[in-house]
Structures are given as structure tokens and as C-alpha cells.
Amino acid sequence: MSLIPFPAPSARAALVALGLGSTALVPLWALPGIAQAQSLARSIQIPAGPLGPALTSLGRQAGVQLSFAPTATAGRMTAGFSGMASVEAALAAVLAGTGLSYQIGPDNVIVVTAPLGEEIAAATGGLYLGSVVIYGDRSAATLEDSRASVAIVSGQPVDAPAVQTRTQSFARMANVQAGDWTTSGFVIRGVNSEGFVPGAAGAPLASFYLDGVQQTTEGTRLGQRGMFDVEQVEVYRGPQSTMSGRAALAGALYMRSVRPDFTRSGAVQVTVGTNGRRQIGVAFGNRLSESLAYRISAEYSEVQSDLDFSSYQHLARYDDFVTGDYSTVRGQILWQPFDNEGTEVLVTLSRSTDSPTSNDIAGPGWSSTAPGYDARRGDIWGAILPDYYRGLGLTELPAFQELREGEVFNFGVEITHDITDVLRFTSMTGLSRSVTDRGSINLGTPGAFLYTDGQFTYVTGSQEFRFNYDDGDLRWVAGLYASRLHNESWRESMLLSFDQSETAMDLENYALFGEIGYRFAPAWTIIAGGRFDWIRQSETSHYAVNGVATTTSTSSYADAVFLPSLALQYEVSPNHTISFGYQQGYRPGGSGVRSSDGFQFTYDQETAHNIEVTWRGRLLDDRLRIGASLFHQDWRNQQVEVVTDPTHPVPRSTSIIVNAGRSTSYGAELEMAWAVNDSLDLVGSLGLLHTRFDDFALGTWGIDYSGLPFPNAPERTLSLGFRWQGGSGWHAAGAINHASSSMSRLEQGVPVPMTLDGYTTVDAEIGYTFRDGPTLTAYATNLFDTEYFTYEAGPGVLATLGARREMGLRLDYRF
Template identity: 20%
Template sequence: MHLRLFLLAGIAAGAFSSPALSQQTDAVTETPQIGGTPSSIGTGARDEDAIIVTATRRSQQAQDVPIAVSVVGGEHIDSTGSFNVGRLQQLTPTLQFYSSNPRNTAVNIRGIGVPFGLTNDGIEQGVGIYIDDVYNSRVASATFDFLDVAQIEVLRGPQGTLYGKNTTAGAINITTRQPTFAFEGRAEVSVGNLGYRQAKAAISGPLSGKVAARLALSSTSRDGTIYNVTSRQKINEQDNLGLRAQFLWEPTTALSVTLAGDYSEQDPECCGTVFVKTGATQRPLARQFAALAAAQSYAPVSLDPFDRLTDLDASLNAGNKLGGVSLRANWDVGPGNLTSVTAWRFWDWKPENDRDFTGLPITIRSMNPSQQDQWTQELRFTGRLGALDLVAGAFGFKQKVRTQGVQEQGPAASRWLLSGALANDPSVLAGLRADNDIRLDNTSAALFGQVSWHVTDALTFTPGIRVNYDKKNGLYDSVVTNAQGQLVTFASTDPRIVAQRGVLAPQRFDVAYNDWNLSYDLKASYELTPDVLAYATYAKSFKSGGVNLNGVPADTQGNPILAAATVQPESVNHYEAGLKTQFWGRRATANLAAFRTDIGNYQALVTNGQLGVLRGYLASAGAVRSQGVELDFSVRPSARFNAYVNGAYTDARYRKFVDAPCPPELSGGAIAAPGQAPSAPGTPSGISPANCDISGQRLPGVSKWSFSFGGEATLPATVLGLTGEAYAGYDGSYRSNFSSNPTPSVYTWVDGYSLHNFRLGFRSDRGINLFGWIRNAFDQHYFEQLQVPSGNTGLIVGNLGDPRTYGFTIQAQF
């Protein structure tokens, strides 16, 4: 793969070696430099110039924007190894990222955004991901490597007026480096332990007097961090390739058109878990993990998860491809600027999983390959009329998703999943198979506008509004057959088929949803001094209603309960106040925000305790709220030193969820009759409640306290005749404990942890940067996520965080 990358880089360099390029570059005498301390994480502050962001869909200085926004510069992304959103969360405390594989990924801000658990294609995320103004509807895009990124803005709080219905929690706005008419290039190579190899290259320059181009390439590979004793392979590896080409046409000073295309692929043997522990449930003791394992002479390969050993026996794969084409046009029309963004994107997902999480052949195949196409069109006008700054536009979205699911049971399934005489007959469930056809067609359209009224030089009011229409059509069709080729149906009374449909149940339904919604907000900001901005915000927003595409509960005759096939839109009320300040001659920057977000009809994931019956469906959880305080602080006393501390206190809870699924310690027993008291948690053969009231409990995945902190110091130095600066950098993060299950369980609290990363290097004045790095320097043992496999056996498995890694990087800029 790396040979392919460098061959492509060579071809790109040759393409730019044209007469037009030579004529242009003859006049360029100054070589771009890497030297100088990087921007500060969070505030984005730097020694020279102001940080410019596009959070309001027009360019503004970050300190002038009345929005809580974290800014991370591209140079810090490169130097800290934060090459995807998962790594980015270590630098931005209010961002949460959880991924058991690319499809089952959650990106939340302030604890809200998307249900925690298996992905349901029929809903949308609450954190919008935008790359160069193009919306990426599938959260899997967050797992790919950042490619030639100039800057990332994490916008906190609802952004529905300008960024759409999918941003009730916030947005991640990624800006890549653009084509230039001055020739420039950059290259980077990193090597490290665990077979880590990463190469990046970018080249930009003119093709003619009016056309410029930029080509960027990236490749990352690394050995897996877990050893599978069954396949004798390391799993959870990295294997990423990314390409982007951009062409800029500037026929006049008033018009620019950029055509961009990108392609990324991943093909790792991923994503596996390790045994963590077992916890008592309310199933009979003979049906809990220890007894079931002993009955088949099975024991986990290790009882210590940080031995990093697993014995998963099904094939693992997380292969996926993502890419698209966009056309962006910016036209200065005199009173303002007109922008058009037209884009098509695709995502192909080819997974293989071990859904029983053990080395036994219980579920021998589990996969949901999926293909998605999306088309978006945005027209936007920005301008100024007297004391008014205007933004107005229209947005259209079309999405098609097709998924083909397969689940097949193996010879150990009967003993594990059944009771009585049938449990001793492997042929009952061996070869039992569900083939799923899942389809979604999603259409959305919106009109939006925002006005900033500068009442005085200091006081500004900014109202905004967005009208949105959504239409979703879905199909879920699961056909179940046994090893004899018989259809498994609810009409049959054959005891074997009755047992089989208790494990994999057939179901088919069509579902449709459409609705209009209105978002609006009002911001007021006041410049107390030239360096102190106070602001307050109220926002009324929503997240679109959805359709359930993982199956729904059925009645006693097996008919789908269609009332559960749709889920209502979330209704969001958001309140925020903040201060943006600079002092000490603008050497220090401190931004403070306090917020409260109330959500009605919160879209929560509900899971069924039996293996294979349901993969999880959506239901309205009543109400939740998230509130807290955030601080981004950076200080730059001299050009030789900078430091930052970013912190967040987040209290995110279910305000009302009276019929939630119960945690494993209260599941698996006979369901309590009306008036009957449930047994104590973890009582074998106990009485389980039909559902649980978890009102007041914490939302999953949210740490009350989270921090990022770091700094860099430099000294003048000369190395091998090159003048420049030596530097030492440090970046750390801390988060307190969090729940790793939609319903909090005593078995799934992840302990708090801290991570510490160091780098030591030399930057020359001529664009060379060499540094060694060590990440998770103290080899902190931590879980990214704990999972509760279905079946109520008490098994808990985990996704491990990376161990200590170290290596060396060389960067060149010319």
C-alpha cells in the first residue's frame, strides 16, 4: 500500500511539472516554513494573526463568534497523532466517541447526539459532520483518517438553523487545505512499534493562470492490539488509505469553482472484544455463563482483559469504502456572496462479526453489509445590508440505503440458547439462518435564514430560523430457514420450529414517516471591551423522527407491532451563556460557557434480552437533559512557549424514562405479575420487572469531568547545519467514570482514566520537522467501551484502548 502511495505522489509531482508551473514558481523565492509554536488546542490562539472560523457560514475571528467552539489546527492534528475523530476526543473534552466497529459508532457532544449501542439506519445522528461544506450522513465517516486537514471546529450546542436538523448536539466542521496558485507541497512519514506505518503527501500548484489543483494522499497501517488464539492472528489492526483531488477554477476575481473528489478505504481484521467478567443475572444458575460454559467444557482464553487475548471463532472484518464528488462555487454578486455546494457521496460496508463474543460456535455468521448513496444540494447567500449581516439558503438531501443481513447459528447454539431436551440436540439450531433485506429511502428539504443585527458597535442580536421537511420509507424483511431448508414461521406448532423462532424470528413490515419541523434560535452578544465578548443563546431545535429498521416487537401471533415501527422527533430546548476573553496583551485566552439542553421524546435504543430476537429498536425515552460548564484556556507568554487547559463538567441524565429496558442484573427471570415485587438484583431464578424506571440516572458514555491539557516549549538550535528550534511537547487528557450501557448497570461502569502523550523534536527554518513521540506513555489500561451480549448470561466483554505506542515522524514542507 505504501508503494502505491508513493507512486501516486510521484505521478502527482510529475503532473505539476508543467511549463505553466515552472513560470509560476520562478517568482517564488521564499520556502514555506514549519517552524514556530503551533496553535493552542481549544481556543486556536496563536502568536500571529487571528484564528478564522466558519461556524456561522461566513469567515469570522473565533473570538467574535457567539458560539462555544473548540478549534484544533491541522498542525496539531499532525503532531499529536489525532488522525480521526476517535483521537480528536482526547483534545476536546466535550466530544465523546465510541465505536465497536465503523457502523456501530456514536459521536456525541455534551453527552447527546445518537443512541448508544447498535446503529439503526432509520434515524439520524445529532452531531453533523461536515467536510468542506459537505454533510456526511453516515457516522462511519468519523472512523476514517483526516486527510490534509487545515482546521477542525467542534461547534457545541444545537446548530440547527445553519447546519440542519442533524445538529441538535453540535457539529464537527472540517476544513481541508485548498488548492493554491503558489506551488507548495508537504510530505510526512511515521514509523512506530506495533508495525505502525503512516505516510502522507500533498502537492498543490497552478495548472494554468486560472486553474490550480491539489492532490493529497494518506496511508496508515498498524498491527492489531489483540491476539486471537483461534485464528492465530492479531486483530483490531489499522489498514487505511485515503486520496483527495481538488481543482480550483478562478475565471474572474468574483468567481471561484472547486471540483473535489475523494476516496477512502479500510480493510482491517476488526473488530473483536475480550472477556472482561461475568455478573449474576436472574436467569436460573444452569442458564448463566459459568454453567453454560462448563457444560461445553469451555473457558475464556484469559480472565485478565489486559492480557489482550481473545478466542473469537467467527470471521472478523470491518472493510468499508467511502468517497464522493463535490462542486462548490462562490460568486461575489456585489451586495453579497452566493455559494452553491453540490455533492454525491457513497459508503459501502462489508462487515463480519462474532456476535456471541466467545470461542464457541454459537453464532457462526453475523454480518450486515450495506450500501449507501446520498445526494445533497445547498444554495446559500451571505451579505451585509447596513447594520444587518444576512445568511439565507436552501438545502436538499436524498439518501438510499440497502442492507443485506445474515445471521447463522452453529452446533453449540442449542446447548447455549435452549433448555430441556432440545438443548442436548445440536441439530435443532445448527444451520438456523436469518436473511434480512433492509431498505431506507430518505428525503429532506429545508429553507433557512439568519440575521445579525448590529444595534450598536457593541451589541448584536442574531435571530435565525429553519423550516424542514422529512420523508422516510423503510422495509424490514427477515426470512428464517433451518438446516433442513424449512421456513421458520409462527404458523408452525412443531416444537423444534417453535424453539428456532425463539432464537431467530421472521418478520416483515413496511414503514413510512413524514413530517414538517421548525427550528429557530436567538443569540445576543455584547462586547464589554474590545477583548471581552459576552453572549447568550436560546435555541429551539429538533432531531428528525425515524423508522425502526432492526425489527420491532411482535404480538403473540408473531405480527409486528407497527406502533413501534416509527419514533417521534426529538424536541430540543437549549439555553446557553458564555464569555470569550483575551487579556495580558492577548497572550492569554479564556472562553467560558454554561449550558442546559432539555430534550423531549429522546430517541433511545431498547434491546431485547434474547439472542437474535431483536438487534435493538428505537423508542421515545420521555425526556433527558444535559447541563454543565466548559472552559477553554490557553496562554502564550512568548513565542517560545504555549500551554492550554480545556475542561468540562457535564451532568447528563434521563429526566423521565419509566419503561426502559432493565440492566442485566435485573433481567432473565420470570416477568413479575401485576403487584408482584421483583427479586433483588442478581437473584438466580428470580422475578424480573417487565421494564425499569431509570429516571434520574446518567446517560451512557458521559463523564461528569473531562479535561485536556498540554503545552510546548522551544529553544533556538542548529542540527546538522540546519538552523531552527528544538522543542518538547506534551498533551494529556482525563475523564471520570461513565456508564457503558443504555441502562446503567453495576457491571458496565468504565473507570476514569488519564492518558499522557509526549513529543521531542527539531524544526528547521527550511521546512523540516523531525520528532519522536510516545502516546499513552504510562501504558494506562483502560476500556473504551463495555458491552452486554444479548441472552442475559451475565457475560461482559470489552473494547480495549490502545496500549503504549511510540515512534518517529519526519515532515517536510516546500
Template identity: 20%
Template sequence: MTLRVLFLAGAAFLPLAASPALAAENPADAAPAEQATSVGTGQSDNDTIVVTARRRAETAQDVPLAISVVGGDHIDATGAFNVGRLQQLTPTLQFTSSNPRNTAVNIRGLGAPLGLTNDGIEQGVGIYVDDVFFARVASSTFDFLDVKQIEVLRGPQGTLYGKNTTAGAINITSRQPTFEPEGRFEISAGNLGFTQAKAAVSGPISDTLAVRLAGSLTRRDGTIYNVTSGKWVNSQDNLGLRGQLLWKPANGFEITLAGDYSHQDPTCCTQVYVRTGATQRPLNRQYAALAAAQNYAVPSTNPFDRVTDVDTPLRAKNDIGGASVRAKIDTGIGTVTSVTAWRFWSWDPSNDRDFLGLPITAKSNNPSHQDQYSQELRLSGETGKLGYTLGAFGFYQKIRTNGIQQQGAAASKWLINPTNALSNDPTVLDGLTARNTINFKNTSAAIFGKFIYKLTNAFSLQPGFRLNYDKKEGSYNSVVTDGAGNLVVFKTDAAGKSLNSKVEAAQLAVLAPQSFLANFSDWNFSGDVTAALDVTRDIHLYATYAKSFKTGGINLNGVPADAVTGVPLLELATIKPESVNHFEVGIKTQFLNRKATFNLTAFRTEVKNYQTQVSNFAVGNIRGYLANADKARSQGVEFDASFRPSDRFNIYGNGAYTDAKFVSFSNAPCPPELSGGKAQPLDANGVPTAPADLPGTPGGISPAQCDISGSRLPGVSKWAFSYGAEGNVPVKLFGKDGQIYLGVDGSYRSDWSSNASPSAYTNVDGYALTNFRLGFRAEGRLDIYGWVRNAFDTQYFDQLAVASGNTGLIVGNLGDPRTFGGTVKLTF
């Protein structure tokens, strides 16, 4: 199987699909009418919520897998206008982001390593918009635009989706073109200069052709004041456009051409000073002494004063877009679907990587551009007792990154040991520059399938399979020059002894040249099986076992190297695939005449060769790289519940207990409090001959590695909940019959670790967020409401991070403060 074959097959399908002789109406595949839902369960007033998680139209309760469904109207009402805010409605979803590129989306604590994004790896949570896979999480930071509903699938999904995903999938469905004229207009305004406008219109061009156009604009002032520039930073400035053209010449046959473009240009992104913690560096190389040596003090040691003094201009330009052709035809053997897509992502940042108002790192930018091409073919149907989905998927991705890091005038005093006279010479490091060129090509192809065999009307077995091929090719090249433009390179004699001058040695300790090629390729066969039992019309049981994988990858941020020769350790350039064993059982129930829904899931996922982020706390190019932990495991229990006694009131609650930890990781990097000291002496077998000192001992002995087996995985809380309710009373306002309603939505997550190796300094405290809305809606035509988000002004962190150099500086991303405003929505 090759990508060329798959793309040609997709192209060949289009003229075949145009044949009316093959067309047949398939009502089950028709798009359902939009309904108001209780978040998570997908329950509505008339119980007609339909999901397409399994590539067929089914009610949410009939699907034998853990799934949360959020309707587009509830997304709008709660202000969850991007994936980051979606986690407040779905407690098993975790989202962390220090900027769009450095974003991670996890489910049940699994998916992507928390920390600096590495383009050479896969994401474990697949993000799909109208059947199109988004390869990089960074390209999914767009505002939701004209969304009909979102399905969050938990657990491996490789036998139903084109790209293999081991932790779950986020399936986003847009509102489609209609042959009846309709429109939606919405405008919001609030504090912090928040304005948001959304519009969508749809209607026929002819009897067989319909069009839908949608756009959104979001702007908001920053939430952090920069005393250096006099500007508010971490703002929002987002534009989104989408167009769709639907051709439906006959029942059972349709082609949709879609294109979209999103542009983000905020003054963003920075972290603020949170605290300092003792490391094992000598005291004169820790934060307090280094700051005092330059008479420096941060503008506030209270992060929630929301001030910074970063002295590098901030920029986070993000351009995302693409086009797709989706064709469907109903045949005598089922529905054939072809999805051909191209997507791009361009990233143009400017960061202040030292997070301070000192010119230590003057530039730290890694502009990047991605193009991806995908082709998926699927056949879904049923005959007698057998239902089936068979698919083929081809994917090609190309990424090029041209980065720069440049040190500033304060770098020598901050980065060179104060006992070295060179630390007092600013010219040693001022202007020292590394220019990095990174190229990456990713090719993937797969065939997959899922079957449903009904042994009885109530009991079915549902096996699935996936045959997958992946190939990755990457190159990394970093060239270092001093302030005068001269090359800085490693120099050694025939015996391998360094010939570098003291100045060069000091420069190489900060930024080191490096160049290597790396590649990875592998075949993998995986599968799953589900047993599903309909105990009654409203009680459903299921049990699933899945053997899955996440393909290997390449470290493309640089790798550790020999300290004298600079030769990269190429054994660290590639990462082994993850091997996943997943077990899940669940029950889905409805009662009180289907006015109440309660679903319960228990799961256990074991991952061998778990891919995790490693930080060596270095100052230079290698900010972090990936390595394999021996084994990780995530297990827990989840519930989704809702109650809609009448169309006047509904209440919902979702929760998760997740126990996610490293089962075995004996050679992990040490946390900052155990790093930066003297090297632990080892014998010929690598066994320590002297004990390490206690954490935070200045100038003490640091262990070469730390055993963090049994510690929890980063980014995931043990407890997480989302909950809400809405009530309404009938009234007549503005001459229209309608309802006045009051709604509340809240979420809670317990504390979690923000560093790959758990640290006392990077544990994020738990927090609860509460949102209110009060408004008037008239028969689905007019909706006017006021809203307050984070109503109690909870102070919380989205993420904490260890600043480079291991000086003990801890910085953080602040969660949004209380915001309030109003929204007017018109539909026709």
C-alpha cells in the first residue's frame, strides 16, 4: 500500500460517485436536527441526539464506548469557544498550553507529553473536524466556528478513525449547508475589552446546490500588564472563516467542498514569576544571588498581581487553514465515503525565554510551517446480522522550522559561573546566536475495520483491526556564531582533548552547534473487541479490550551530546513506539421515562515504552527531549449523569477519578531540587559510589538519574468534575413568547503535577470555576443573555514550568480572572 494508491483511489471515487445508478437513500446517515443537550450525556428534551463517533448515525446511549457529547448551543452559552475551554465541560480532557505551538491535549492523562512540543512525535488524542484529521495540536487552537456538536471519545480509536489514536479523539461536527434558508448571528461584549462576533448563513443556490458561509472575530485585551512595554499582554485576536458548498444531485449521493482559514495575532505569550525553590547548584548560581548581582527585582513576587517586565517583544502569529472534498454515496453494500484534504499551519512567534526583565535571552523564536495531505476511504453498511466499517487512510506531512536563539547583554553575568572572571565580561555571550534548521517528513498509511455481529437482538460482538505503516525522516542542524559573527565550534586534538579557548568553552556551555539525521519506520498490527448487551431498551452494558500502539518518533529539538566533542548521542534521536493494552467496562442507563441518564465507565490502560518529555534544565538549545519510560498506567472510573424532568429544568454532572502514574521509570531525569549539583561518582558499571545529598542542598551531589516509579503522570488530576443546571419560566417580552432562564456551569479539578518528574515546586493546586448566565430566549429565534465566567474570581494556574538554567525560578501561566458581559443571538 502506498500513499499514491490511496490518493488515486480517492480521486477515482469521485466520478464513480457521480453515477445516479448507484445512489440509494440512507436515512440513518442523514444529519440529525440540532437539539439542546445536557452536557456530557447528550440527553435532550426529545432524546434524538445523534452521534457519528463510529462512522454511522447512532444515539449517544446506543454507542458502546465512553463518549461525552456537547452541543453547539451549550458551547456558545458557556463561552467554551476553543479546545482549551472545552476541558471545563468534559472532566477527563486535559489541556495545557504555554503558547499555541507548545500545546498538549490529553484524555485520562494520556496522549502527548506535557512540555515543549516536539514535531517528531504523534499526538495520542486525535482531533477531527468534519472527518479531517488535524495532525498538530497547535493547529487546533482555533476558535470553534459554526459548530453543531463535539464528541469526546475516550480510549483507543484506531479501528474506526483514519489516524491511529491511543488515548481518544475529539470529533467536531460543523453545521452543514441546507436547502432551506437559515442564518445565525451573534455578538458579545464584555470587560477586558472583549468583543466577539459570529455569523453564519446557509441556503440553496439551486435545487441540487447549497452553500454555507460562516465567520467569527474574537478580541480581548491582555490579562497581564508589562511594565517594560506599558502594554497588556496575553491578549486574544482571532479571525475565523469557513465556506462549504454541498452538491446533492440525487438521494444517497452528495459531495461537500469545504475551505477554512483562521488567523491569530495576539500580543502573547508569557509566563509570570511564581516562586523560587532551592536547587543543588552553588548558592551564587541560584536565582537570589544572580538577581542581586545585577540589582534586579521582579515587579511583583505575587503572580496574581498580573504584572511582568519581560523585555523581548511578544508575538504569537498563527495561520491555520485548508480545504477538503468529502463525497458520500449510498450503494447496495453500504455508504462509501471519501475524504480528501490538505491543511497548512504557519507559526511565527517571538518569546522572552528567560521570563525576566533582564536581557539574558534576547531572542527565542522557532517559526514553523506545516503542510499535510490526507486521503481516507470508508465503506459502512450492514447485511443481516453483520454491520461493518472498512477503511483505508493515507497521510503525508512536511514541516520546516527555522529557529533562532540569541543571548543578550546580561547573559554572561547570569549564565557563567561567578567564580569565572568571564562572567564580568558581557561581550562573551552578548550576541551569541544559534540558528536552527529543522526538517521533518511524516508518511503514514493504514487499513482498518470494525465489525458488529449480532448473535441475538440484544447481544453483539464487535471486533476491529488496524494494519499501520509509519515512516518519519528528520534533520536537525544548529549553527552557532558569536557576537562578531564568527563560528563557534568544538575543537579537539587527535586524543579527543578540547582545544577550545576559555571564551569558546563558556560559549559552548550555553549554545552548542549540533547536526544529525534521524529516521524511523515501522509496521504495526493492532485491534480491539467489544461485547455489547442491551439488557433492556434503556440499559446497555459493554466491555472492551484493545491492543493499540503509538508509533515511534524522532527528537527534533536537539539531543544531548558529548561535552568535549559535541558529538550528538544518536541513540537518543529516536523514540520507541508505545505498546498499549486497554481494558474498559461500562453501563449506560436511562430511567424515569428517559428523563434521567446515568452512565458509568471503569477503565485501565497500560502503556509500555511510554513516551515522556525529559528536561535537562540546560540553558542552551536542548530545552527538552523525549525518552521512553518502561511503563505507565492510567486507571479509573468516570460517570456522566443528567436529569431533565421537563423542558423547564435540566441538571447535569460528570466526574472522573483517574489514577495515572509511572509504573516503572528508574532512569528518569531528576526534578530541579535534585539537579545542578556535583556529579554523582559512578563505578565502571554505572553504580553510584557515593550517596546523593538531600534535595535543595546548595553545591551538593546530584544523582545521575532518579527513580520516579510510582509517581503520578504530569497534567492529570486525580479528581475532576463538571456540573451545571438551567431553569426557565415562560414569559412574553418584546412582543414575543419565550422564556427567562438562569443557568450555572462549574468545574473542579484537584491538584496535579506540572513537571515530568514530580517536583515540590511545580505542583498545581486544585481549583473550582463557576459560570452564570441569565437571559431571555424566544422560540429559538432570539436569545439575549448576560454572563459571568469565573464568577468568584478564582486565582489559579493553567501550568507551571521550571525556567531554563535550573536557577530555581518557577514561572506560570495564569488562568483567566473573572470576566463578564452580554450576548445577543439571532437565528432564522
């Protein structure tokens, strides 16, 4: 179910006053990609009967934006339509004899209008929730047609209230959270995108796609963070392996930028706030010719840490360490050839940087000189150094304080071509390169003799060819996928000795995938799919101490797997659909080299079996949209990183990956969007989750987590938001976000991790839109400055603080 907000009520009220209605989950002007669907002939079945439900059904079958006021259709009947036709031809037939007409509005939205006298009478009429276009589901174009449990948050400033980063959007979604550290992925249904030990080697459990381009692990951690000029964020919960492949066992995250169009448009956003918050975003687009359009955008944001790092001030990289900043520059070209309206080419090139601040603070158990959590001391390797190191004669050890700075380049080419009226071809070419520097904060400081330095360089290239067929009763998708991943990393540490390590990994992945759905009865559709995945992986590792090579070794691994899916869909009524489905998820096995001694190891594939029931419905004369999911997942052979020798001078160099046990998770998601009236919109989400490690014992290394829940997996998440806008230009919005208690991350040597308290935060904003267009908004995130931890080693030793209060002003102007 989508959490995309309704359009600004003042704009919606103007449409209603003309009898035009509005979409309630996405601004009509913010949904591109509909023009081709309007001219595409397809099988459309609209029975004779009341006009309102008939138009709703037509919009859903065609996958287009249809807007109308229920008062305009009240009491009117249609003769219906049955056959192959374009959307406009079918709509004309459905409207024949009703006295209503239609027009093509902004972004090719089809607006059904009443005669002028009735338009005025409809000024107090109801609101219609239009279809929501989605981009991450390869077998569906709209939310109504998707069987996935998907949460959607808009990137536009009409959100309730607006979100500034993609991690902020997770708080509005059921059973979705940010990772516990600033560089540790994201969490779907209690499973981190990097696995149960974030930061470990191996394939990710969930993938991040930016404008269709799959991101690397480092690109997910330190890639695009800001939401300026972003159309929407979609999170698909549960295994998506049949369509998305090896790195989608837990789910997938899709982020879609605002696309070019053939009219002059742009946006400017400026934000100033507490703790030195400064943000600016600029976007502009227009047509270059009748067939070419472009859009360019740029955003920069920075904030100063509010933690105490006073004993780091003399270090060379102190200023970079206490400043959290990110940036994005993006350019897009859209080509629509004159001679073929069914062909479109979109080229995207972007560069993002991200350098988040550390949120770790010392508790009273960190050292005898640590004052406690209330002091918010983050200089944990400075003046409050643990007593053990002080006993060695050290007064500080900043070599252990790492600063990570990421840079990501993305290039994508998306081609769509309508081969026939019911068959579409899509090609998606993607290339992503991420570079992460990981040196210690004292790197470059005069006189520093203990330090660490390193870098990750990850490159992934992918090509997907896909065919989508839809004639109404029969729908299928078939595709071919290929990708190549090359990862390099190096690290130098000058501690007890001068240690050097280098690792390179190459992975090839080829897949055939498909899904077919057939309506075998008027309300019943059966869907079956599968994916054949083949991978080949090789890795080399080099380790040296004081310039003398201790190990140089290689390993390789190959695997093939078939991943099935099966579903049954029942259309209870034109406004209510229930789906029952099974999906197998997959994370490939692999091989590696223990860098400390060259020991070669292998680990098996990890799998998940997911059973899910999904319901999508519309109520209250199409003003309330609800989506709900019930799921049960069975996890097997989970991959876990284990440090085999904690006493080694560099313990991480002794790590290997092993398979451990079996676990279970089950729960539910409920999300809704409600257009209460022409001034007030409500959104909400509720997530329920139960997780348990049924068998998670590795006796050789003293690990046994059997019976414990998953880390960072709250049993309840809740978000309630509203947006109000009066006719005078004022608007207000707010959201309450809650997460119940959860267990902190798994760490070797900690038999039972700490329990993190639940928390509730409040976001709010109030603003005014001036007549000439700009909007000035005062905002506050975590309004009451609720303190909560996302990680704790302890008790009272070390914790990671959640986001603190931020207050500021934001200026938005769009044209």
C-alpha cells in the first residue's frame, strides 16, 4: 500500500470546483510515463452499469491516470465496452450517452469533465483516488496490479510532512527501518540488507536501485541520500528473487528521479536549520526539440554534529569528521522519436557523494574517564580512551576512529518499445561505480605514527532485456539478465606492526526469468513464475606484515539455482482484490580466503520461503485506499561472518563466512491513504513482526543465538500523518512515528545482545504558499528531541544515537 501523499488540497479543491476531481495518492503533475499507455491497444472489459465503478475499472485495466469527481458520475449509467482498443477509444465508448467528456491534462492525465452547469454544482463533491504508477515491479505498472507488499513515499514537498532523505522515508513505512549505523544498509521485516552481520562479506540480502541502475553495497551505504527532485521511493518487502534475482532475498529498494518532460519546468529548494544545516537544490528541464527533452538537477546539504568530539580538534581530518554532507548532480535526456510514439529512450548520468557523521557515544562503562551517555561524548578514542590502552602508555588512539567518504557514479539507459498493441520490449543497461575512502581521523596529522588507511572500489554493470505482454486475460513477462561485479579493497594499518591487505573479487551472474498470469474465470487469475540463476565467483587475497607477504591465495565458486513463485488472485469486486502467493528467495553461496593465513573456505546458499496474502481495497467512494499483507517466512542456512581468532592483532583478518541454522519470521503490514475532504489528507502505516532464530548455534566459535529474535527487528512500527491546507495559502503537516523495543546487533562474544528501548518521534511543519508560487515552511524533525539508541554494547559501554531534533526553514519554488 502506498504512503504517497495527496496533491496539495488547494490545487485539488480547484479541480473539484470544476468537477474534475483529483488523484489522492500522487500529484497528477508528478506522474510521467502515461502517454504511451493511452495509445496502446489492449483487451478491455467494462460491463454495463454505474459509470463511476466503470471508470475506476477502466483506469485499473489500462494502467493510466483517470481523474473525475464522483458527483459528476452519480446517477449516470454506461453501456460498457468489450474488445481491443486504445484507452481513449474505450473511454469514449464508456462515456457515450452520459453527457460527460474528457480532456488530456498535465502529464497526460485523463480528466473526465461534466457540463459547465454541473461543474459548478460539483464544487463540494467527493474525491477520487487515482492509480499509482510504480517502477520496481517488473510484472506490473500500477500499485493496483502489483501483488507485492510495497510501501511508497513521495519525494515531492507535498508529502505529509516532507522527507529530506531516503532514510527518513523509512519511518513512514511498515516494517522498514534504517540500519543501526550510518553505513549499515537498511532493514526490511527485521533483516538488514547486508545480512545479520552488517558489513560482512557476501552478497547483499536486499538491493537498491537508483533510476533502474543496481547499486553496489557501498553505493547503498554512501550513495544518493537526498530526496530533492526525487519522484518517489518504493520498498518491496519480502523475497523478490524471481524478478530481481540473487540480491533480493529480503526485498528491494527503488528510488526514482523526476523525469524530463516536454514542457519548461524546474524547482528550487533552500533549507537552513539548527546545527548548521544548509541545503540547496536546483532542477530545470525543457525540450530540446520535438523529440528530445532534458532535465538537470543538483543538491548539496551539510550539517554539523551536535556530539562532543573536543579531544579530536587537533587532528588533521577533524573538520571533515564533524561535518555530515552529501551531494548529487544528475542529468537526464529523454528521446521520443517522431516516427514511433511507442518508443522511448531515457539516458541518466549522476554523481553522488556522502560523508555522514558518527553517532557513537561513550557510556560510563567505556572507561574510567568517560562521563556517561548524557555528556554525548563521541571522541571515544581520544581523551576518554579505554583503560586497557591507557595501561599501555597511550593517551589517545585515533587510528581506531574511522572516517568514511563515499563517491558513486551511475550511468543508465532505459529503452522501451511497443512491438505491438499488447507487447512491450524493455532494455535496461546500468553501470555503477562506488569508491569509499576509509582512513582514520588522524591520517595526515603531523607526528601521527599509528594510523589506518584503506579504500573500497566496487563496480557493477548489468543488462536486462524484458518483454511484457498484456491482452487483458493473459499477461506474461519474460526476461534475460546478465551482470558483472568487480570489487577491490585495500587496507594499511600501522599499529603493533605495519599490516597490508588487498582483496579482489569478481562475480558473473546470468539469469532467465519469467511469469505468466491467466484469468481462467471472471474474477480469478492464476500466476506462476520462475527464475534460473547462474553465478560464478572468484576471489584473490594478499596479506603482508612489515612488508613480508604472509599469504597470497585464490578461491572460486559456481552455483546454479531455480527459484519458483506461484500465486492466485481473486477480484472480490472492482475495488477489492486478494492475492495468495508463494515465493522462494535466494542468496548465493560463495568462497573466500582468510587473509591472516590463506585458509580457503566455502559457504552454501541461503534461502527463504515466503507465503503471503495481500489485499488492496478502496472504500468511502474511492476516497480511502487500504493495503494489507500477512506473511510467513522460513529462513535456512543463514550466512554469518565469524572472527576465528579474536586475539589476533587484526581480528577482522581472521574472519570467515559460515552457514548457521534456521529461523522464522511472520507478521503483517497495513497502510492507508484517506482524502477526508478537500483540505485534509491522512496517511498511516502499521507493521507487526515476530522473528526467532530457531537454530543458530556454532559451537566451535562459542556462538548460540537460538531462541533470540532478529536484531533491529521491532515487533511494532506505527506511523500516522496528516496534511492540511486551507484556501488562504496556509498549510500544516505532521507525523507520529513509533517503533517498539528491539534487540541490538549480533556481536561475537556477546551471548545476549542488549535490548533497545522503543521510541516515539514527532515531525511537524507549517508553511505558507505565496501567490507568485514559492512556499515557505517551518519544520521540525523529532520535535520533542526524543533520545533513543539504534545500537548498544553494554550495558552502559557504547551506544549509537538515533536522529536528534532538527528545526529550520525551507523555501520551495516549482514551475
